Amino acid sequence: MPTHKICLLGGTGFVGRHLSARLTATGHDIVILTRQRERNRDLLVLPTVRIVQGDVHDPQFLRAQFAGRDCVINLIGILNETGRDGRGFARAHAALPEKIVQACGAAGVTRLLHMSALHASAGAPSHYLRSKAQGEEAVRRAASADFHVTCFRPSVIFGPGDGFLNRFAALLRRVPGVFPLACPDSRFQPVYVEDVVSAFERSLDRYETFGKAYNLCGPKTYTLREIVAYVARRLDKRVCILGLNDALSYLQAAVFEFMPGKPFSLDNYHSLQIDSVCDGKFPEVFGIRPASLEQIAPDYLSPYS
Template identity: 55%
Template sequence: MKKRDICVLGGTGFVGQHLVAALSSAGWHVRVLSRHRERYRELLVLPNVDVIEANILDEGVLREHFPGAAAVINLVGILNERHRGDFQAVHADLPRRIVSACRLLGVPRLLHMSALNADAATGPSQYLRSKGEGEDAVHAADLAVTSFRPSVIFGPGDHFFNQFACLIKAAPGMLPLACPGARFAPVYVGDVVAAFVKAMTNKSTCGQRYNLCGPAAYSLRELFEFTAAVSGRRCTVIGLPNALSAIQARVMGLLPGKPLTYDNYLSMQVDGVCAGGFPDVFGITPASIESIVPRYVARKGDPFDEIRHHARHD
């Protein structure tokens, strides 16, 4: 590897594909480790990008591909478990293995994707506790670490507004909605990616943990109603009380693609909003959902295509 080489884990995911393209455009040589190389041919044609099939959960594999890297970026994350213990393995154990490999091989820089409200001790869900554990592990290392804690991320190819649109299209004019009052400050994927790229060359970001939010906060009900409007659909949202929200989450967690799980429900017990604006250090004015989402939310097609897609790739 050369001095401008970066090894990216999770580079084939939603944020990862946007980030890899941005790093390539910025002149970095990017090595993407993925379990399924041939699924992501759009990355294979990017200049200065190598996609390597690898089991990233194996520390021996990490040691094989980290040598000479100027930095490692960890974007790996899951919203739902297929098997008990997956959150721990992916969000907590993997970051520890990454730190170990970086230390052994002299990789000086690590950028880590965490989550807003991640907290190993007080997170209300397994997702947030495991994310907090991983975040604490990387910051305990003697490396130049920067972590990012975004609210829900949106943009072309997202699992958030696209899935909302699918559920609205499939609904018979009305939709019972769990946790309608839960609040989020959706942040544009392009702004998240820009923060990562800028952090690569800004030493003042080392050792910092950045909350990333968009310019406005919305209730889940408002986000559903916004999605219905831009999709050109009429759909009455019926907000469920807390007890029924928990039941709906357990039922929907059994469906293909798991549109909502009980652990997701627990995560929504704390609002996904930031106390301040987008961190000044990055010089970014965050984009609003109103300026971006109407460009990509589909108005046609099979309402279950997006859910099936994520069921195959989760």
Template identity: 45%
Template structure:
């Protein structure tokens, strides 16, 4: 079945923007659903992209906007719960509702973003609800061609991980780090986007679940050291034990901007590491963190400032 009209939930975010750009370049007609159209203004100039405001938790609104769609990509997820959005509502109920709508409307293709480490017995609500969302989708696999992707942390220009810690490293004389030995296998956002787009019409990926991870495993401490190396800034790192990690997260939950929560700490009890390489069917060779990080963090160090000065002076 030839697919041409693709609807992307969460298409204006960090990962979604990369996927939407690749879909647009491939000639798909893309509809991006967002709570606030203004938040997706960076997509307005893409010739094949339409941005539509929609409350995706509203069954009737979502049902209406999905009519005539050939395939749906769901990228919506949250790292922190709030008064207006819970892990269960976003990670479990939304995918379940979305799958039911696709089945009712005859939409045969659905791709879901989950998370590496998601499991019904995982220590965190984040990971347990991600697993519940996967289960809800798999219950309708006889009616929909579903593919589930489970990435480790995703890095790239505009991410909320490496860029956040780059800022903290510049501002703080000492970095006090929760769960310093937690393990991650970061994957570049462009590689993730390629996996999604390459799988869209590949029947071999139907009914499959894929772990997405880069070529190298790092501890949390090693990731920060890598960021420091790119910035040419060295800071002492004080690693916290489990008890102090929870205390730090509890304090951070009361900050105006949530940087860390106790549930995040629980998620880090499970190593975000893949047990399998990227399968050949996805046609992606993952890029190394060391090769990509300088491309967007270099502007934050002294050399980057010098290069910008030279560029502005046309020298």
């Protein structure tokens, strides 16, 4: 496999850290862009990684960092914004991809891998999904014979260090005996982070993936109630999961939106109106047999972790 000079945006996040480790293990030269270099110095233990501090929303900074790179990977995404009007989502998911493709063109980058979201569409009920669709459209529209784009649309991603199962684990440890759960019947098909990064890595030089978008899901479907119950069992936590009806789920989102850290928001509530499940199996082109929650989660969910 040829090695690449890659510029990675979002490399300090959950998926980005796993992807950085995978790419450096196979010899690729990685530049990770971040706003706060000192907070991510631990990534420098990876032998082919360099961290550059700067503003990824600055077109001149992007062009400078993309110079001499042959591939850009964009993983940047937010689950909530500071405000509530969608501008934060639009900036991160729609405006930034536009800047990325323009900077790629100016710097002569020929390959772009882009993280979208499952069921992103212009008619989706949430700012998150609509803005993700705009970003995906921007990068796919820029594709050409000399600029090869591949997009990935994962369901919720789990694995060591995730913000999904670990968030529920943290909440469950604090509740006394009853856990009120919004949208308990929403369905997910969680996908293992290492399967996601494998798809990214394997797509780098596979011409058959050029111009394509892939839905990435795990092998099993669960309701949100089933996922929370599974986490509780792994923690040996005896708790009554109180599923909230639609009206109470909306109310919880409206209240939690104003809490520190915004643990749940109205935009999250709207996203949960669409089941995060795939129509088919994991894309065969990558040759991956996706791992299930039960195979992986016990290694990092325990009463003592």
